[in-house]
Each structure stands twice: as C-alpha cells, then as structure tokens.
Amino acid sequence: xxxxxxxxxxxxxxxxxxxxxxxxxxxxxxxxxxxxxxxxxxxxxxxxxxxxxxxxxxxxxxxxxxxxxxxxxxxxxxxxxxxxxxxxxxxxxxxxxxxxxxxxxxxxxxxxxxxxxxxxxxxxxxxxxxxxxxxxxxxxxxxxxxxxxxxxxxxxxxxxxxxxxxxxxxxxxxxxxxxxxxxxxxxxxxxxxxxxxxxxxxxxxxxxxxxxxxxxxxxxxxxxxxxxxxxxxxxxxxxxxxxxxxxxxxxxxxxxxxxxxxxxxxxxxxxxxxxxxxxxxxxxxxxxxxxxxxxxxxxxxxxxxxxxxxxxxxxxxxxxxxxxxxxxxxxxxxxxxxxxxxxxxxxxxxxxxxxxxxxxxxxxxxxxxxxxxxxxxxxxxxx
Amino acid sequence: xxxxxxxxxxxxxxxxxxxxxxxxxxxxxxxxxxxxxxxxxxxxxxxxxxxxxxxxxxxxxxxxxxxxxxxxxxxxxxxxxxxxxxxxxxxxxxxxxxxxxxxxxxxxxxxxxxxxxxxxxxxxxxxxxxxxxxxxxxxxxx
Numbered sequence: 462x463x464x465x466x467x468x469x470x471x472x473x474x475x476x477x478x479x480x481x482x483x484x485x486x487x488x489x490x491x492x493x494x495x496x497x498x499x500x501x502x503x504x505x506x507x508x509x510x511x512x513x514x515x516x517x518x519x520x521x522x523x524x525x526x527x528x529x530x531x532x533x534x535x536x537x538x539x540x541x542x543x544x545x546x547x548x549x550x551x552x553x554x555x556x557x558x559x560x561x562x563x564x565x566x567x568x569x570x571x572x573x574x575x576x577x578x579x580x581x582x583x584x585x586x587x588x589x590x591x592x593x594x595x596x597x598x599x600x601x602x603x604x605x606x607x608x609x610x611x612x613x614x615x616x617x618x619x620x621x622x623x624x625x626x627x628x629x630x631x632x633x634x635x636x637x638x639x640x641x642x643x644x645x646x647x648x649x650x651x652x653x654x655x656x657x658x659x660x661x662x663x664x665x666x667x668x669x670x671x672x673x674x675x676x677x678x679x680x681x682x683x684x685x686x687x688x689x690x691x692x693x694x695x696x697x698x699x700x701x702x703x704x705x706x707x708x709x710x711x712x713x714x715x716x717x718x719x720x721x722x723x724x725x726x727x728x729x730x731x732x733x734x735x736x737x738x739x740x741x742x743x744x745x746x747x748x749x750x751x752x753x754x755x756x757x758x759x760x761x762x763x764x765x766x767x768x769x770x771x772x773x774x775x776x777x778x779x780x781x782x783x784x785x786x787x788x789x790x791x792x793x794x795x796x797x798x799x800x801x802x803x804x805x806x807x808x809x810x811x812x813x814x815x816x817x818x819x820x821x822x823x824x825x826x827x828x829x830x831x832x833x834x835x836x837x838x839x840x841x842x843x844x
Numbered sequence: 845x846x847x848x849x850x851x852x853x854x855x856x857x858x859x860x861x862x863x864x865x866x867x868x869x870x871x872x873x874x875x876x877x878x879x880x881x882x883x884x885x886x887x888x889x890x891x892x893x894x895x896x897x898x899x900x901x902x903x904x905x906x907x908x909x910x911x912x913x914x915x916x917x918x919x920x921x922x923x924x925x926x927x928x929x930x931x932x933x934x935x936x937x938x939x940x941x942x943x944x945x946x947x948x949x950x951x952x953x954x955x956x957x958x959x960x961x962x963x964x965x966x967x968x969x970x971x972x973x974x975x976x977x978x979x980x981x982x983x984x985x986x
Contacts, residue, residue: 707942838932
C-alpha cells in the first residue's frame with residue numbers, strides 16, 4: 462500500500478478531487494467514472510456514469526446521502542464484462558456489498574477500479590433534500606467535523622439508523638484499489654489518499670497522482686476508536702431490538718404495517734436474484750388455494766405470506782448482509798428491517814465464522830461446506 | 845382441544861436415494877410408526893429450500909423432517925452437506941427470533957435403514973407430543 466498527502470490551496474477539496482478524477486478519466490486507466498453528482502434539482506446526489514470529463518463538475522465524492530446502493534448499479538454495469546474499466550467512487554458499505562456481489566458473480570471485479578471514500582454518516586434522502594433546501598451545506602459541515610474524529614448530524618435531521626451503528630466508517634486497500642481518507646484529515650488544507658502498490662505506480666507513471674508516502678496516523682487512531690465506540694452502540698441497540706422481537710408476537714408487531722411492496726428486497730444490494738421466488742409462479746396462487754388456507758386457519762392475512770417473505774429473505778441473504786440499511790430507507794412504513802437483519806445476521810455470521818465484505822477469497826457460506834461441522838447447530842447431536 | 849390425544853403433523857422432505865427409500869423399506873418390512881407424517885419426495889436433501897420448510901411451519905405443521913444420505917453417501921456428492929449448512933442457518937434464524945427450532949429436524953437415514961426411519965418418526969412424534977401443537981397453526985396474521 463502507498464499513501465500520499467495532497468496539500469490544498471484555499472479550501473479546494475472538491476476542486477482538487479475533480480481535477481484528479483479528470484486526469485483519471487482522460488487516462489487509459491478507466492474508460493468511464495461512476496461518481497456521486499448533484500442532481501439538476503440541486504437537493505440530491507446520485508451516481509452518474511460519466512464519460513465526458515466536463516461533466517465531473519458538481520460531483521462530490523463525500524456527499525452524505527445514499528439514495529441507491531451503488532453496488533446494485535455496478536452490478537448492472539458489470540455482470541457481464543463491459544469491455545472497459547469503470548472507476549467507481551463508493552462508500553465503505555457499498556464497497557463491502559461489491560465484495561459479496563463479486564462472490565455471487567454479479568460483478569466483474571476486473572472491470573472496476575474501486576475508490577472508497579471515508580463515510581461520515583448519511584442522511585435519509587428526504588432529510589438531505591430538506592437540509593439543502595433550507596440553505597445548509599451538509600457535506601461541508603460534516604467534513605469540517607471529521608478532522609476531530611466525531612461527526613454529529615445536523616440538529617434538524619438524524620443520520621440514517623444504519624449509519625449510527627456502522628462499524629465500517631472507513632476501509633483500507635484490502636478490498637478496494639484506492640481510499641480517500643477524511644476522518645482525522647484537515648480537509649480545508651489536505652487530502653489523504655491510500656492506494657494499492659500497483660495502482661499507485663500506474664497513477665504516478667501517468668502523472669495522475671504522485672505518492673509521497675506521507676501517512677496520517679491520526680486517521681488510524683480515530684478509525685480504531687470509532688469502530689470500538691460504534692461496536693458498543695451496535696451491541697446495545699441490537700440487544701434492545703432482540704428483546705422486542707423474540708417471539709412470534711414480536712415478529713407480528715414488527716411487521717404489522719408491512720404492505721409486501723418488496724421495496725426492502727428491491728433496494729437491497731445483496732438480494733441479487735433476477736427472479737425472486739416471491740415474484741415467481743411459485744407464489745402465483747389460485748383462488749381456491751387462498752380459500753383453502755383461510756378455511757384451515759379460519760382467516761389468513763392478505764396479501765398472504767408476509768412473515769414468510771421476511772423469514773425467507775433472512776435465510777437467503779442475511780449471511781451476506783453488510784448492514785447498509787437501504788431496506789430501512791426503502792420501507793414506506795418505517796419498519797426497522799435493517800435492525801432485524803443485523804440482529805439475525807450477527808448471530809448467523811458468527812456461527813459460520815463469516816464476515817461479509819471482508820475478503821474476496823472467503824467463499825460465501827451457502828456455496829461451501831466442511832465435511833464435519835455444524836452438527837450441534839443443525840440439531841443433529843446424538844444422531 | 846376436543847381430541848383426547850394430540851397427533852403431531854410432520855412434513856417430511858425425503859431424499860429419493862436414501863430416506864425416501866428407507867421409508868419404503870419401513871413399510872414393506874411392516875415397521876410401525878405414527879401416521880402423522882406427510883412425505884414429500886425430493887431428489888436430494890440439498891434440493892430443499894427453506895421457503896418450503898417455513899411454509900410448512902407457518903401453515904401449522906408441528907414439525908418438519910429433512911431426511912438425507914449419510915455424509916459421504918450423497919448421490920450428488922455433497923448435497924446433504926449443503927443442506928446441513930442451510931438447516932443450521934435456518935435454526936439460527938429461528939432461535940434468534942424466539943421461534944422453536946426443534947420443530948426442524950435434519951436426519952441422515954439410508955435406504956437400508958427402514959428400522960431407523962420408523963424409530964426416528966416415533967422419536968420425533970414423541971418429542972412433538974411433549975412440545976405440543978405448533979402455536980403458529982392458530983395464527984392468521986402471518
């Protein structure tokens with residue numbers, strides 16, 4: 462890994478990043494860039510697939526909003542090799558989802574150059590929009606706080622609940638090609654960058670970015686303490702959640718307002734199946750089937766199979782759940798889906814000794830097995 | 845309940861190459877076992893998707909039995925070991941949410957083990973008698 466610190470002239474963080482991205486896009490290292498760019502409406506940032514360097518204007522790699530999980534977009538772009546390298550600017554949870562999707566062969570890793578940016582927390586899109594419309598500058602406000610190692614959300618809007626308990630506010634270059642560090646960095650004066658040896662060499666040779674090996678030990682300290690603090694909060698929050706959802710009654714209360722819109726599934730980066738079983742003929746029941754079930758139980762909730770939908774989705778993908786919380790953002794009725802998935806996922810991941818997003822080399826648990834394992838967990842002790 | 849004796853209903857997902865044939869053998873050799881099991885024929889225990897196990901339980905089955913080949917004997921090499929992972933995960937999910945994971949059993953029963961099949965059903969029936977009726981059988985809001 463190579464590191465560098467870029468000194469800035471008067472508060473030109475976005476300008477310097479834009480200049481770097483322009484040099485990158487004009488080089489032969491990438492054919493296009495996927496970067497968060499301010500919408501024409503001005504109150505949101507969405508990923509734009511950019512070919513023309515002139516359109517890198519109004520991009521902000523650290524915009525504290527995530528209307529769509531970039532891993533989903535990148536899967537659409539690279540499930541077949543696109544024939545050129547795409548540089549993608551992502552948040553840590555998006556990069557971790559990329560790792561999982563790569564294992565499921567939904568992303569061609571060789572077709573993407575991944576640039577992960579430290580995440581200071583994100584707002585729900587509607588809240589971000591409201592902050593901007595009220596004249597605030599949420600991205601800049603957070604970046605100024607990050608140097609001291611703690612970012613508070615604006616008093617008018619909290620961070621997304623997934624961000625409050627996120628243990629991955631920053632990454633190193635083990636799963637990405639390049640990292641733009643913001644935690645512990647005085648971004649009014651400096652930009653901190655890490656890159657893999659290969660990328661650093663290529664960037665240097667093409668005069669895109671020189672690596673001067675300057676490090677930032679403060680960032681590392683801050684990340685370590687942030688992780689410890691968030692882990693504590695996470696354990697507390699999910700522990701409380703499990704107290705609420707520890708019986709069928711708890712599950713029924715949790716899902717009381719579910720309208721089976723499938724938004725949680727549609728927006729989940731890990732739920733990648735092109736055809737979900739819940740949208741397949743398996744669940745196209747005939748009228749007499751519904752009436753038969755109603756006869757059996759006296760009544761059934763309609764649309765049917767609401768609890769089964771969530772329990773099945775848990776079983777199908779919770780092992781790979783990276784906790785980005787897009788399910789929470791997508792739920793029109795504010796069901797805390799992320800808390801459900803992280804609570805169940807934490808225990809399941811521990812059982813399988815698996816951490817989603819950690820490494821490209823660890824196979825997804827459902828695709829592998831050991832000859833002797835999980836005898837107790839599968840309930841087979843003594844048999 | 846009006847019935848004097850509770851007869852558990854078990855849904856059995858049985859592998860074609862072992863437990864299903866074992867169940868057949870149990871019958872032809874006149875082994876006695878409770879009649880509450882409803883058998884669904886699979887080509888491999890590895891073909892089980894949890895959606896069918898969950899459907900059974902949420903619709904009110906008292907227990908689900910997945911029967912596969914002993915490790916090393918899988919007709920498709922390793923389907924049974926993949927099933928074991930899936931069932932371990934299912935049971936973990938159920939336990940975290942306070943659902944009764946003992947209503948899901950995975951057992952290795954070979955084609956020649958008709959006696960073991962009958963014993964397993966008797967054992968499961970007894971265990972479910974103790975656990976009582978699946979409370980989800982009376983829940984409409986699922």
